[in-house]
Amino acid sequence: MTQAIKEESLYGAALRRMQDKTDSPSWIKRLRESALERFEETGFPTVDQEDWKYTNVAPIARSDFAPASPAGVAEISGEAIRPYAYAESSQSSLVFVNGAYQSQFSTLAALPEGVVVAPLSEALTGAHEPVLREYLARAINAETDGFAALNTAFAGQHGAFIYLPTGAQVETPIHLLFLATESEQPLAVFPRVLIVAERESAATVIEDYQTTDEAAYFTNAAVEVFVKENARVVHYKVQHESDQAFHIAATHAELERSSVYDLTTITLGARLSRHGINIKLAHEGAECWVDGLYLVGDGQHADTHSLIDHIAPHCPSHQLYKGILDGKSRAVFNGKVFVHKDARQTDAMQTNKNLLLSREARIDTKPQLEIFNDDVKCAHGATVGQLEEEELFYLASRGLHPELARNLLTYGFAEELVEKIKIESIKKQLDEAILNRLHARLEA
Amino acid sequence: MLEIKDLHATVDDKEILRGVSLTVKRGEVHAIMGPNGSGKSTLAKVLAGHPSYEVISGEVLFDGKNLLELDPDERAREGVFLAFQYPVELPGVSNAQFLRLAYNEKQKHLGEEELDPLEFKDLLAERAKIVEMDAGLMSRSVNEGFSGGEKKRNEILQMAVLEPELAVLDETDSGLDIDALRIVSEGVNRLRGPDNAIILVTHYQRLLNYIVPDFVHVLSKGRIVRSGGKELALELEEKGYDWLKEASDEQPSAANA
Numbered sequence: 001m002t003q004a005i006k007e008e009s010l011y012g013a014a015l016r017r018m019q020d021k022t023d024s025p026s027w028i029k030r031l032r033e034s035a036l037e038r039f040e041e042t043g044f045p046t047v048d049q050e051d052w053k054y055t056n057v058a059p060i061a062r063s064d065f066a067p068a069s070p071a072g073v074a075e076i077s078g079e080a081i082r083p084y085a086y087a088e089s090s091q092s093s094l095v096f097v098n099g100a101y102q103s104q105f106s107t108l109a110a111l112p113e114g115v116v117v118a119p120l121s122e123a124l125t126g127a128h129e130p131v132l133r134e135y136l137a138r139a140i141n142a143e144t145d146g147f148a149a150l151n152t153a154f155a156g157q158h159g160a161f162i163y164l165p166t167g168a169q170v171e172t173p174i175h176l177l178f179l180a181t182e183s184e185q186p187l188a189v190f191p192r193v194l195i196v197a198e199r200e201s202a203a204t205v206i207e208d209y210q211t212t213d214e215a216a217y218f219t220n221a222a223v224e225v226f227v228k229e230n231a232r233v234v235h236y237k238v239q240h241e242s243d244q245a246f247h248i249a250a251t252h253a254e255l256e257r258s259s260v261y262d263l264t265t266i267t268l269g270a271r272l273s274r275h276g277i278n279i280k281l282a283h284e285g286a287e288c289w290v291d292g293l294y295l296v297g298d299g300q301h302a303d304t305h306s307l308i309d310h311i312a313p314h315c316p317s318h319q320l321y322k323g324i325l326d327g328k329s330r331a332v333f334n335g336k337v338f339v340h341k342d343a344r345q346t347d348a349m350q351t352n353k354n355l356l357l358s359r360e361a362r363i364d365t366k367p368q369l370e371i372f373n374d375d376v377k378c379a380h381g382a383t384v385g386q387l388e389e390e391e392l393f394y395l396a397s398r399g400l401h402p403e404l405a406r407n408l409l410t411y412g413f414a415e416e417l418v419e420k421i422k423i424e425s426i427k428k429q430l431d432e433a434i435l436n437r438l439h440a441r442l443e444a
Numbered sequence: 445m446l447e448i449k450d451l452h453a454t455v456d457d458k459e460i461l462r463g464v465s466l467t468v469k470r471g472e473v474h475a476i477m478g479p480n481g482s483g484k485s486t487l488a489k490v491l492a493g494h495p496s497y498e499v500i501s502g503e504v505l506f507d508g509k510n511l512l513e514l515d516p517d518e519r520a521r522e523g524v525f526l527a528f529q530y531p532v533e534l535p536g537v538s539n540a541q542f543l544r545l546a547y548n549e550k551q552k553h554l555g556e557e558e559l560d561p562l563e564f565k566d567l568l569a570e571r572a573k574i575v576e577m578d579a580g581l582m583s584r585s586v587n588e589g590f591s592g593g594e595k596k597r598n599e600i601l602q603m604a605v606l607e608p609e610l611a612v613l614d615e616t617d618s619g620l621d622i623d624a625l626r627i628v629s630e631g632v633n634r635l636r637g638p639d640n641a642i643i644l645v646t647h648y649q650r651l652l653n654y655i656v657p658d659f660v661h662v663l664s665k666g667r668i669v670r671s672g673g674k675e676l677a678l679e680l681e682e683k684g685y686d687w688l689k690e691a692s693d694e695q696p697s698a699a700n701a
Contacts (some may be wrong), residue, residue, distance in 0.1 A: 330497060395534075396517040398520045398549075398606065399520035412535055
């Protein structure tokens with residue numbers, strides 16, 4: 001307990017320092033303060049809680065992470081940033097280094113008029129402040145859990161605001177790069193992203209966590225997405241943090257009538273990662289895809305908890321999560337599909353498939369359906385397996401060395417998700433990550 | 445080229461091959477026929493090194509080397525090829541990628557030049573003609589969603605790409621309609637040459653109308669009970685396999701001596 005108290009006061013002191021420096025509106029200051037109070041009451045979740053029983057976050061609570069400064073020009077060259085840029089987003093990207101917005105590396109030239117993509121800190125004092133006041137912390141707030149409370153306490157310090165006015169069509173994907181670099185002390189970064197897509201708008205957003213450093217740091221992210229009638233948001237979350245890092249993230253989306261939300265998550269990095277997903281199909285005809293690939297190796301732990309909440313009738317949801325576990329790694333998949341009483345004609349499909357490449361790897365998978373309406377079509381399933389002997393023999397009989405055969409089959413397992421990715425730069429990055437991880441000799 | 449001497453093999457502790465002996469020379473095509481359960485497919489899989497089959501005694505020499513000491517992938521690189529009775533589906537692995545990897549593994553083994561995807565595409569297009577294979581199937585996952593005939597043609601395409609010294613075709617004719625059988629057989633005939641050898645494992649004489657063997661062997665209860673020329677296949681067609689019931693209980697025939 002003494003640990004926890006020390007920790008909380010550290011975050012509290014940092015917040016008070018930041019509060020004094022910024023000229024944010026009073027409502028956000030109050031939001032932060034009450035969130036901090038809530039966090040100081042609840043603390044971090046523990047393994048006694050059902051939702052956290054497989055993921056022990058005590059190492060985060062025990063560490064002295066210093067909340068990163070919300071501003072400041074990073075000591076990093078354009079050359080060093082370049083490998084993390086995506087050609088598709090060369091004119092539509094925001095770059096944050098250790099949480100702080102870097103205008104010198106950011107460019108928004110490709111955005112149509114009226115579309116807002118801005119660091120939250122700037123947006124809070126800009127023309128869209130009323131939109132922020134209406135939506136910020138509506139889906140993720142101090143009541144969600146300890147991490148959400150802590151993120152909310154720092155809301156607006158790190159992160160971005162994206163606003164698509166009615167009918168806006170953004171062709172180029174919007175890239176939000178959260179880059180971790182070397183720092184004097186282990187940092188805590190609190191990315192907060194708010195996306196509001198008004199009626200009949202459409203955009204693709206890449207939420208991207210990368211690192212230049214193999215250090216330990218703590219990312220606590222929260223992303224809220226509001227998709228209005230007939231709007232369409234395609235969202236990629238790429239988590240390629242340092243293998244020593246802690247990454248706790250929440251993604252909550254609320255979908256209105258006939259809107260589409262398509263989320264693809266790629267989990268490659270972090271020593272411990274947890275992604276909480278909550279999709280509310282709140283109005284008729286809304287449709288979502290929630291897909292992901294986690295690729296973990298020795299010493300890594302990746303946890304995905306998702307809730308697809310069918311509130312309204314006639315909503316299809318599609319979920320495919322695939323995991324590849326190697327070495328002494330562990331993954332958790334807990335996917336709940338909840339069909340409310342009024343959600344007739346729900347069409348929900350959920351699949352989780354896992355490939356264990358080592359005897360020491362462990363997966364806990366739990367797909368769950370809770371249905372309170374008879375007029376629905378729901379299917380779910382989970383598989384855990386090793387590579388098939390017959391497939392390995394087939395490849396061997398064609399002269400492929402056993403290691404190459406294993407790599408090729410593993411790659412094939414991931415392919416279903418790689419194929420879904422429409423952005424070549426992400427696809428290439430993922431290909432490389434898979435191949436590097438597998439030490440494969442496949443090219444092109 | 446291939447010498448099988450008194451080969452005994454088991455699967456799940458059950459002895460399936462009970463003393464098979466066979467000699468195959470370069471340029472020859474041998475047909476191995478026999479009823480279901482006679483050990484035909486077991487022989488094919490043992491030659492390729494399938495891990496579920498255990499050789500308990502006997503010897504297999506391939507170009508003088510002890511084949512049984514080699515792992516399946518080593519055998520393949522040495523030039524042994526098995527066309528599967530039931531080709532395996534490999535979801536997510538493209539046919540072109542798979543074939544190029546296999547081709548390059550062999551080139552590397554021979555100390556010859558490996559091909560990049562573009563160079564290999566040309567080679568593949570040329571070989572695909574041998575089995576009248578649709579180019580569209582090359583970018584698809586190996587055998588996934590292929591018809592029975594396409595799977596078998598894909599096996600022969602792999603053979604055409606890898607150019608093995610010894611090809612063992614395990615019931616490649618089963619499940620094929622007459623057009624597919626013709627295409628597959630013509631493909632095999634084009635690959636047949638003075639420097640390689642082919643073992644055809646088949647239940648039916650029909651295939652041998654298209655691929656005419658130099659020798660026919662009849663396998664029954666794990667032994668070769670008769671050997672002869674191509675006319676033996678016709679005799680089998682006429683008489684069926686019933687006569688084997690008596691024959692296989694006797695001592696193995698001359699082929700095994």
